[in-house]
Amino acid sequence: MVAENELEHSETAPIGMLDSASSENDRSDLPARVVSARVLLRPRLKEIWKSRELLLFLIRKELKVKYKGSFLGFIWSMINPAIVLMVYFVVFRYFLHTAFPQFALYLFSGLLVWNFFGVSLGGASTAIVRNAGIVKKVSFPREILAISQVGTSLVFFFFQFIVLVIYLIGFHYAPAWGYLPLILAALVDLVIITTALSIFLSAVNVYLRDVQHLIDVVLQAWFWGVPIIYSYNRVYHHSHLLGYFFLADPITPIVLSFQRAIYGHVAPLGYSYANGASGPVLANYPYHFYLLMLGWVFVTGVVLLFISLLVFGRLEGNFAEEL
Amino acid sequence: MNYAVEVQDLSKHFRLYHEKYSSLKERVLHAGNLPYDDFWALQDVSVAIEAGKTVGILGRNGSGKSTLLKCIAGILQPSSGQVIVRGQLAAMLELGAGMQPELSGRENIYLNGSLLGLSRKEISRRFDDIVAFAELEQFIDNQVRYYSSGMYVRLGFAVAVNVDPDVLLVDEVLAVGDERFQQKCLDKVSEFQEEGRTIIVVSHAPDMLRQICEEIIVIDHGKILTVAPPGEAIRIFRDSLIATDEVHTEPETVDGVSSMPRRQVEITEVGLEFPGAGERTYLVTGDPLRVRARLVVHQAVRGARFELTLLNERNEVIFGSQGDALAGGDVLDPGETYVSFVFDTVPLLDGRFTVNVYVRDAHSKMLANAEPAATFEVMNPGRSVGMFSLAMRTELSDQPIASSN
Numbered sequence: 225m226v227a228e229n230e231l232e233h234s235e236t237a238p239i240g241m242l243d244s245a246s247s248e249n250d251r252s253d254l255p256a257r258v259v260s261a262r263v264l265l266r267p268r269l270k271e272i273w274k275s276r277e278l279l280l281f282l283i284r285k286e287l288k289v290k291y292k293g294s295f296l297g298f299i300w301s302m303i304n305p306a307i308v309l310m311v312y313f314v315v316f317r318y319f320l321h322t323a324f325p326q327f328a329l330y331l332f333s334g335l336l337v338w339n340f341f342g343v344s345l346g347g348a349s350t351a352i353v354r355n356a357g358i359v360k361k362v363s364f365p366r367e368i369l370a371i372s373q374v375g376t377s378l379v380f381f382f383f384q385f386i387v388l389v390i391y392l393i394g395f396h397y398a399p400a401w402g403y404l405p406l407i408l409a410a411l412v413d414l415v416i417i418t419t420a421l422s423i424f425l426s427a428v429n430v431y432l433r434d435v436q437h438l439i440d441v442v443l444q445a446w447f448w449g450v451p452i453i454y455s456y457n458r459v460y461h462h463s464h465l466l467g468y469f470f471l472a473d474p475i476t477p478i479v480l481s482f483q484r485a486i487y488g489h490v491a492p493l494g495y496s497y498a499n500g501a502s503g504p505v506l507a508n509y510p511y512h513f514y515l516l517m518l519g520w521v522f523v524t525g526v527v528l529l530f531i532s533l534l535v536f537g538r539l540e541g542n543f544a545e546e547l
Numbered sequence: 548m549n550y551a552v553e554v555q556d557l558s559k560h561f562r563l564y565h566e567k568y569s570s571l572k573e574r575v576l577h578a579g580n581l582p583y584d585d586f587w588a589l590q591d592v593s594v595a596i597e598a599g600k601t602v603g604i605l606g607r608n609g610s611g612k613s614t615l616l617k618c619i620a621g622i623l624q625p626s627s628g629q630v631i632v633r634g635q636l637a638a639m640l641e642l643g644a645g646m647q648p649e650l651s652g653r654e655n656i657y658l659n660g661s662l663l664g665l666s667r668k669e670i671s672r673r674f675d676d677i678v679a680f681a682e683l684e685q686f687i688d689n690q691v692r693y694y695s696s697g698m699y700v701r702l703g704f705a706v707a708v709n710v711d712p713d714v715l716l717v718d719e720v721l722a723v724g725d726e727r728f729q730q731k732c733l734d735k736v737s738e739f740q741e742e743g744r745t746i747i748v749v750s751h752a753p754d755m756l757r758q759i760c761e762e763i764i765v766i767d768h769g770k771i772l773t774v775a776p777p778g779e780a781i782r783i784f785r786d787s788l789i790a791t792d793e794v795h796t797e798p799e800t801v802d803g804v805s806s807m808p809r810r811q812v813e814i815t816e817v818g819l820e821f822p823g824a825g826e827r828t829y830l831v832t833g834d835p836l837r838v839r840a841r842l843v844v845h846q847a848v849r850g851a852r853f854e855l856t857l858l859n860e861r862n863e864v865i866f867g868s869q870g871d872a873l874a875g876g877d878v879l880d881p882g883e884t885y886v887s888f889v890f891d892t893v894p895l896l897d898g899r900f901t902v903n904v905y906v907r908d909a910h911s912k913m914l915a916n917a918e919p920a921a922t923f924e925v926m927n928p929g930r931s932v933g934m935f936s937l938a939m940r941t942e943l944s945d946q947p948i949a950s951s952n
Contacts, residue, residue: 260629541624
């Protein structure tokens with residue numbers, strides 16, 4: 225790994241040589257880069273931070289290349305989630321008779337989170353392998369490749385969010401104003417968790433190419449384990465234990481926060497003890513309950529991020545050989 | 548001392564799996580008993596490269612030279628030990644690595660520049676220089692996929708040299724492109740040398756390194772054989788080539804008396820004869836010259852070929868004879884013999900020249916070499932300038948110029 229730090233030049237220069245060394249081409253003031261097998265967190269983070277411009281270039285590249293030459297171009301990034309939303313809506317509303325009020329809005333607020341998560345992981349798992357050419361020939365913090373996938377999905381996320389806002393305005397729905405800051409906190413959590421998993425998967429996939437196929441399957445199963453189409457409140461009242469189990473999944477609190485802020489004003493809130501199957505869609509949890517959950521997810525996310533950076537650093541050493 | 552690059556006890560270890568299992572099923576099936584060989588690409592390599600020097604890393608394929616370069620560049624992590632690099636480093640391992648065919652030249656300059664560690668501002672400042680150096684002013688907004696391979700390489704090179712590095716790493720990239728481009732690369736290298744930057748070049752071609760390097764690190768089987776000035780380093784490199792070739796082609800002797808690798812042929816002496824020079828110890832332009840080498844043949848050689856190269860003071864090869872493969876070569880019987888390279892006339896002008904002599908077998912494998920074998924000086928008695936004396940006369944007449952096509 226490559227670490228950036230200022231080295232004491234006097235360590236390597238004998239005392240007697242210092243005079244000649246302090247001439248005009250003295251290099252002791254130049255930043256020294258150390259390449260060694262040690263994996264240190266701080267210099268890694270520093271390197272990544274220094275490469276933020278590269279990150280932006282890579283995201284831009286990704287966006288440009290992805291839809292280059294296609295007639296509808298960027299609109300494709302909206303069509304896919306729109307179709308998914310429509311299919312779920314039609315199937316659940318008309319075939320399975322889900323009776324949620326404004327079901328489409330409920331779906332939208334959850335899918336927004338899931339699309340970001342799923343697209344990021346799908347792209348990131350192959351990020352290093354697809355860019356073998358530069359990984360083998362250029363030195364830069366390779367995590368950036370995985371992070372750029374997260375960044376690309378973040379751009380799509382914002383576009384979908386704008387569509388959501390238009391949707392809200394068009395149908396005269398109001399969000400739960402007081403709960404809107406939750407979206408921001410949840411988004412931070414979401415980005416951290418997604419980045420952590422993306423970095424981890426991108427590195428592991430270099431050694432185990434199954435990961436890129438496995439992740440598709442896992443994501444599909446995972447989707448049904450997150451209360452996006454059904455209601456968490458009703459799961460909880462079906463079985464409290466199952467409810468806690470759901471909350472252990474860091475994505476669930478994030479989805480719940482989005483739903484609370486976007487959908488919470490549209491549908492009646494409350495606990496349903498009488499009839500779990502048709503009770504309120506969202507529970508009437510207080511604000512600080514959401515903050516507590518998001519705080520927990522944040523801690524989990526940061527720990528996962530550090531772990532994945534260390535794992536990445538470990539595995540990175542032989543990328544150039546394995547690709 | 549000011550060191551730009553310090554390599555300290557660097558080792559790099561690879562596991563060479565007999566079969567590559569990168570699917571989960573295979574990994575599970577073969578868990579714990581994957582057959583692999585340990586391979587040390589580098590073993591306890593320590594070397595310090597002074598700031599402002601141009602240093603070559605010379606070694607055959609698989610000697611570990613590229614691994615060393617990649618460790619210095621930070622592309623590979625060493626298994627143990629460390630590398631300290633002072634100052635901005637730019638590595639040219641492959642020109643145009645990371646170019647996106649879908650993007651325009653302009654966008655690629657920004658992307659590539661930032662991959663090499665430049666900020667957006669720095670790229671904008673150097674943008675015009677980069678485009679001018681690549682000679683792509685007209686095409687800079689075209690997609691790179693429509694570029695010819697030459698344009699592609701030029702763009703990659705232009706970005707890399709404009710990174711303005713303190714330490715430049717070059718991996719045989721100078722060998723690509725057309726001659727004019729190669730010259731441009733070499734010019735850039737000498738510009739960097741004058742500016743006091745440190746350059747590290749990796750190659751398996753000694754002649755290129757001889758031209759540009761002040762010092763050469765010879766590496767073989769992951770270990771440093773020597774760090775020496777070009778002439779000596781290249782001799783050691785060639786010796787190591789011959790020594791290992793022997794080991795391959797000559798297994799243990801049957802009687803077991805000598806298992807030491809012994810050369811088939813040795814060049815024990817090289818002398819120059821100046822047939823037309825009388826008492827002079829130098830040549831005059833146009834004089835004849837005979838280069839004579841004494842060979843000791845230990846083992847008969849079929850199809851032996853003799854080669855000679857002439858180098859000028861800048862160590863550029865100005866002439867190299869190639870043994871004719873079709874002619875079948877000569878048969879060398881064990882014993883002692885002399886080979887002569889006869890020049891009826893040497894049309895060189897002033898200078899001091901070096902002669903190298905090589906003996907190869909029918910498959911071009913080098914059997915023996917002497918370099919430098921000998922040197923001689925040429926004095927130019929006339930007024931002509933340049934490198935060669937070409938037979939020419941001047942005439943005056945009324946005849947109009949005939950069209951040459």
